[in-house]
Amino acid sequence: MISVGLLLLVWELCAxxxxxxxxxxxxxxxxxxxxxxxxxxxxxxxxxTIRATLLGFACSLSAAFALSMLVDFFxxxxxxxxxxxIVSQTLPLVAIAPLVVLWFGFGLAPKIMLVAxxxxxxMLVAxxxxxxxxxxxxxxxxxxxxxxxxxxxxxxRLPSALPYFFAGLRISITYAVVGAIFAEYAGAAKxxxxxxxxxxxxxxxxxxxxAVGVSAALTLVLFGLTVLLQRLAxxxxxxxxxxxxxxxxx
Amino acid sequence: MSRLELRHVRKAFGGLDVLADISLSVGxxxxxxxxxxxxxxxxxxxxxxxxxxxxxxxxxxDGAPLDDHxxxxxxxxxxxxxxxxxxxxNNATLGLEVQGIRRKAARARVAPLFAEFGLAGFERHFPAxxxxxxxxxxALLRTVVQERDMLLLDEPFGALDALTRTAMQxxxxxxxxHHRWTALLITHDVREAVFLSDRIYVLSxxxxxxxxxxxxxxxxxxxxxxxxxxxxxxxxxEILDIILNPNPPKGHDHD
Ligand SMILES: Nc1ncnc2c1ncn2[C@@H]1O[C@H](COP(=O)(O)OP(=O)(O)OP(=O)(O)O)[C@@H](O)[C@H]1O
Ligand SMILES: [Mg+2]
Numbered sequence: 001m002i003s004v005g006l007l008l009l010v011w012e013l014c015a016x017x018x019x020x021x022x023x024x025x026x027x028x029x030x031x032x033x034x035x036x037x038x039x040x041x042x043x044x045x046x047x048x049t050i051r052a053t054l055l056g057f058a059c060s061l062s063a064a065f066a067l068s069m070l071v072d073f074f075x076x077x078x079x080x081x082x083x084x085x086i087v088s089q090t091l092p093l094v095a096i097a098p099l100v101v102l103w104f105g106f107g108l109a110p111k112i113m114l115v116a117x118x119x120x121x122x123m124l125v126a127x128x129x130x131x132x133x134x135x136x137x138x139x140x141x142x143x144x145x146x147x148x149x150x151x152x153x154x155x156x157r158l159p160s161a162l163p164y165f166f167a168g169l170r171i172s173i174t175y176a177v178v179g180a181i182f183a184e185y186a187g188a189a190k191x192x193x194x195x196x197x198x199x200x201x202x203x204x205x206x207x208x209x210x211a212v213g214v215s216a217a218l219t220l221v222l223f224g225l226t227v228l229l230q231r232l233a234x235x236x237x238x239x240x241x242x243x244x245x246x247x248x249x250x
Numbered sequence: 251m252s253r254l255e256l257r258h259v260r261k262a263f264g265g266l267d268v269l270a271d272i273s274l275s276v277g278x279x280x281x282x283x284x285x286x287x288x289x290x291x292x293x294x295x296x297x298x299x300x301x302x303x304x305x306x307x308x309x310x311x312d313g314a315p316l317d318d319h320x321x322x323x324x325x326x327x328x329x330x331x332x333x334x335x336x337x338x339x340n341n342a343t344l345g346l347e348v349q350g351i352r353r354k355a356a357r358a359r360v361a362p363l364f365a366e367f368g369l370a371g372f373e374r375h376f377p378a379x380x381x382x383x384x385x386x387x388x389a390l391l392r393t394v395v396q397e398r399d400m401l402l403l404d405e406p407f408g409a410l411d412a413l414t415r416t417a418m419q420x421x422x423x424x425x426x427x428h429h430r431w432t433a434l435l436i437t438h439d440v441r442e443a444v445f446l447s448d449r450i451y452v453l454s455x456x457x458x459x460x461x462x463x464x465x466x467x468x469x470x471x472x473x474x475x476x477x478x479x480x481x482x483x484x485x486x487x488e489i490l491d492i493i494l495n496p497n498p499p500k501g502h503d504h505d
Contacts, residue, residue, distance in 0.1 A: 137327035144300035144325040145348040145396065155344070159335045236335050236376040 056115025
């Protein structure tokens with residue numbers, strides 16, 4: 001928080017005293033002022049971006065979850081599918097975004113697809129590695145108790161994967177907004193991406209930066225939500241930390 | 251009348267011979283220990299018994315081959331294997347839940363045991379909030395409530411400090427006198443084996459074979475003083491000698 005404030009201060013001073021024109025480098029104060037003046041347009045354009053982000057994220061989350069389970073139960077599938085997913089991660093977004101828009105039009109579909117594309121893999125990897133992190137002894141014990149594979153998955157592998165899942169979720173969520181903006185940049189009726197593009201073309205770097213600020217705030221909020229969700233879903237983690245360092249007895 | 255009987259059991263992992271030739275038996279309500287150096291293959295033996303791995307040789311329970319794995323044993327792994335995400339109460343009922351008993355009924359069955367296991371008041375705690383000794387007792391509780399024919403305990407106190415371990419051994423000996431479980435305990439603590447067992451099998455280093463079977467004729471309750479304690483010390487010294495000198499001069503056998 002302090003570091004962000006300091007950065008803004010330095011920027012403000014540079015913009016004010018270096019003599020760079022505000023049409024090149026606007027001061028934060030001017031960006032904020034313009035953001036306030038244009039807040040209706042900004043909100044109007046943020047809504048489709050939020051919608052694309054959340055829908056795309058929901059899609060990729062369900063897909064990652066379903067596939068991670070499939071891969072966990074049928075190991076050969078993992079070897080067959082992972083190379084495909086890895087290649088999907090090497091596709092440069094700049095190149096793929098216009099293509100997806102070209103194929104699927106200016107609607108919501110290509111945005112959802114791009115968001116899903118960039119967020120899917122980190123979550124899949126997190127889940128699969130999370131399942132693998134299950135203590136071998138817990139599995140052996142459950143088997144000795146008479147549990148089958150499904151039972152072991154639900155009782156042990158799934159909960160063991162939770163910390164990994166949330167780590168993946170936090171990484172993915174920071175990509176999600178960027179993915180949506182890229183998709184809009186490549187073509188959309190409305191959205192932060194197309195707003196930035198128009199502002200740039202009208203030589204309004206202040207408005208470009210205002211939109212950047214909105215997208216950053218969006219990402220921060222989503223990130224905060226995942227942290228909150230993790231706290232709610234894993235109460236034992238905090239409980240463990242609070243009482244670390246106990247005596248050996250009782 | 252022996253309940254569990256192993257005849258010439260062998261196991262190799264790839265080219266690595268782990269169990270060379272294991273024959274042993276455990277009678278009804280008998281407490282038997284397997285004592286052996288680290289890496290000998292003790293945990294591997296439990297893997298065979300619980301069906302996690304398959305080996306050669308015969309494994310019989312009440313005279314029938316052990317192919318329907320796991321229905322006879324309540325198994326306590328070397329680490330406590332408590333699930334960090336479950337509260338102690340729900341960890342304790344895990345085995346019953348897997349058996350298909352409803353959560354409420356399982357809780358009712360487990361609840362009265364918390365006091366006996368020194369865990370009263372900690373039902374709603376998470377494992378991370380417990381001390382090492384309490385975690386082991388919780389793991390033991392989860393094991394015994396399954397009410398299987400036999401307990402398999404893999405170094406239940408191996409990870410504890412010496413003071414806690416001694417306290418736990420005394421506690422377990424007392425518990426065993428009440429419940430008379432048929433039990434097979436793995437340990438590399440000579441004193442623990444002598445203190446708790448009716449009989450001890452001493453294993454060689456890997457590949458493991460049984461070098462000696464020792465009866466422990468000490469009276470119960472086991473005490474830490476008096477004549478019995480002197481006898482126990484003598485027995486401990488003898489066992490240590492067997493383990494540390496793999497080829498001892500023949501002389502004083504116990505049976
Ligand atoms: N799944 C496995 N695959 C390959 N080797 C294994 C496997 N499990 C055990 N081993 C090997 O078998 C040997 C015996 O292992 P085991 O865990 O049975 O020893 P242990 O007697 O229980 O030792 P400790 O007292 O340290 O627990 C070790 O050398 C180990 O590397
Ligand atoms: Mg072991």
